Amino acid sequence: MKSQLKKMLPNIKKKLFILDSFPRIQTEGIGKIAEEMKKGKKTMEEINKSLYDPFHYERGRHRYAELVKNECGSKCELIDYVDAFWNKTINAFQYFDSKGFTYFTVINHVSAHGLEHVRPIYNKICARL
Incomplete structure (x- = not known):
C-alpha cells in the first residue's frame, strides 16, 4: 500500500480518500440472516x-x-464505516437491519441497501469539498 500511495500522491490535487479497515463479513452467513x-x-x-x-x-x-500520518498527511483522509455499522445497543457490529436485509453481498461488496446506510458519510464528505 505504501508503494502504491507514493505513486499516486504526486497526482492527487485535493484529497485521496481511503476506506479504513473494519471487520470483514463471513460470506457464508449472509444468505442465512433472513432465514x-x-x-x-x-x-x-x-x-x-x-x-x-x-x-x-x-x-x-x-x-x-x-500510513496517513507518516506518508500523506493532509492529502489523505480515512473514511470510517465503524460508526455506521456499530450497534451501540448490543455493542457489536451489525451488518443487517431489523428485517434481515444485509448491507453486503456474498462477494463482500456493499449492497444497494448498504449504500443507503452509508450515504450520510459520503454526503458529509461532499459537503466539505
Missing part, C-alpha cells in the same frame, strides 16, 4: 457473532492510520 431471523431461534446478537471476527481488523486500522 434465521424468520425462524426466531437466534437473537440478532447471536446472528451477528456468527458473521464476523471482531478482532483482526484493528491491525489494519493501525496500519492505515500510520
Whole structure:
C-alpha cells in the first residue's frame, strides 16, 4: 500500500480518500440472516457473532492510520464505516437491519441497501469539498 500511495500522491490535487479497515463479513452467513431471523431461534446478537471476527481488523486500522500520518498527511483522509455499522445497543457490529436485509453481498461488496446506510458519510464528505 505504501508503494502504491507514493505513486499516486504526486497526482492527487485535493484529497485521496481511503476506506479504513473494519471487520470483514463471513460470506457464508449472509444468505442465512433472513432465514434465521424468520425462524426466531437466534437473537440478532447471536446472528451477528456468527458473521464476523471482531478482532483482526484493528491491525489494519493501525496500519492505515500510520500510513496517513507518516506518508500523506493532509492529502489523505480515512473514511470510517465503524460508526455506521456499530450497534451501540448490543455493542457489536451489525451488518443487517431489523428485517434481515444485509448491507453486503456474498462477494463482500456493499449492497444497494448498504449504500443507503452509508450515504450520510459520503454526503458529509461532499459537503466539505
